[in-house]
Every structure is written in C-alpha cells, then in structure tokens.
Amino acid sequence: MKRKPSTEATAAWIRLMRVQSRVxxxxxQDLKKAGFPPLAWYDALLELSRAPSGELRPVELERQMLIPQYSTSRLIDRLVDEGLxxxxxxxxxxRGQFVEITEAGRELQKRMWGAYSAAIEKYVGSKLSDADAVRLSGLLDxxxxSCGEVKLPPVSVNESTPLR
Incomplete structure (x- = not known):
C-alpha cells in the first residue's frame, strides 16, 4: 500500500498551487495594465528568439514554454496574425512547419521584458532574499x-537574455 501524503506535504502542495496561481x-494584470498581450505571447516569443535560427516546430515550442499552452496552434495563429x-x-x-520570430516579435518581447521583470521583482524578488530564492529554487528543483525529469533545465537570467 502506498503511503498517503502528510498533512504538511498536502498543505505545501495547496500553498504552492495557490501562490503560483495568484502570482x-x-x-x-501588470502586463495588461502596461498595454501588453498575455504572458504566453512573451513566453513563445522568448523561446523562438532563443532558438538557434529563431525558429522552432510548433511541438518544440509547446514543449519549451514556461506556461502550459493547450492551444499552441491558436497562440501561433495570433502571433502570425499580428506579424510577430x-x-x-x-x-x-x-507536411511539417516551422514558426519563426519576426523582427517585430523580437522588439515586442524586449519591450515586454521591462514590465515583466518589474512584476517578477514586485511579486517575488522583493519578498525573498537572494539566499531564500536560492533555497526555494533548490526545493522546486x-x-x-520527482516528476520524472532527471534534471530541470538551467535557468539563465540577465538583462540581455531575459528569463529562463
């Protein structure tokens, strides 16, 4: 018989899910107030911009995105319609296709980073010391x-290569 989660583990799970959703x-909301499209657009544009030739197959894009995207084809349609x-x-x-970021897409992604990075600082960075952030990252890793990934992909963050 498998062990049931402790009360503490269950409480941690509930907190993790609630905090992730709220943040x-x-x-x-901060992106919307700044006049930007949803975070999924930034996420897709970032992954395309990081691809060696600025292009990925739709399935590769979906796999690499930070935010689960159940309608990747619809997101790609919107990005194409907007010229991004x-x-x-x-x-x-x-039969296969590639999705390639345009110059307009690169520019939007760079502009969005200003509002996005401010939100990360507001909701995460200002609440945790660097030591706390390192500890939290280790726990999340x-x-x-435990979900089958041998090792989570590395995170690289700096001004010129935003998030991830």
Missing part, C-alpha cells in the same frame, strides 16, 4: 525531479 494572475511570427514549410518534410 501569475498578478503578473498578467511567421510560418514556413519544412523543406525536408513538406527537487519537486521537478
């Missing part, structure tokens, strides 16, 4: 590894 909602990304046929596999 994400606050970040989304373009689709291109795969030369090897004619342990949780991620």
């Amino acid at each position: 994400l909602d606050c970040v989304e 990304a373009s689709r291109r046929e795969c030369k090897i596999d004619k 342990r949780l991620g590894c």
Whole structure:
C-alpha cells in the first residue's frame, strides 16, 4: 500500500498551487495594465528568439514554454496574425512547419521584458532574499525531479537574455 501524503506535504502542495496561481494572475494584470498581450505571447516569443535560427516546430515550442499552452496552434495563429511570427514549410518534410520570430516579435518581447521583470521583482524578488530564492529554487528543483525529469533545465537570467 502506498503511503498517503502528510498533512504538511498536502498543505505545501495547496500553498504552492495557490501562490503560483495568484502570482501569475498578478503578473498578467501588470502586463495588461502596461498595454501588453498575455504572458504566453512573451513566453513563445522568448523561446523562438532563443532558438538557434529563431525558429522552432510548433511541438518544440509547446514543449519549451514556461506556461502550459493547450492551444499552441491558436497562440501561433495570433502571433502570425499580428506579424510577430511567421510560418514556413519544412523543406525536408513538406507536411511539417516551422514558426519563426519576426523582427517585430523580437522588439515586442524586449519591450515586454521591462514590465515583466518589474512584476517578477514586485511579486517575488522583493519578498525573498537572494539566499531564500536560492533555497526555494533548490526545493522546486527537487519537486521537478520527482516528476520524472532527471534534471530541470538551467535557468539563465540577465538583462540581455531575459528569463529562463
């Protein structure tokens, strides 16, 4: 028989889910107030901009996104409609497609980082010391590894290469 979670583990799970949801909602609201589209747009544009040639297959984009995107094709449609990304046929596999970031997409992603980084500082950075943030990251890495990932992808953050 499998062990049931302790009261403490259950309380930690509930807190983790509530805090993640509330902070994400606050970040989304701050982006909206600043006149920007949803965080999923930033996330997709960031991943496209980090790809070696600025392009990914839709399935690769979905896998790399920070925020789960259950309607990636709809998100890609919106980015293409706004001129932030373009689709291109795969030369090897004619059925396959690539999504490529445009210059307008790169510019929007860079502009959004100002509001996004301010929100991260407001809702996370200002609440934790650097030592607390390192400890929290370590605990979250342990949780991620328990879900089958051998090692979580590294996080790289600085002004020129925003988030992740």
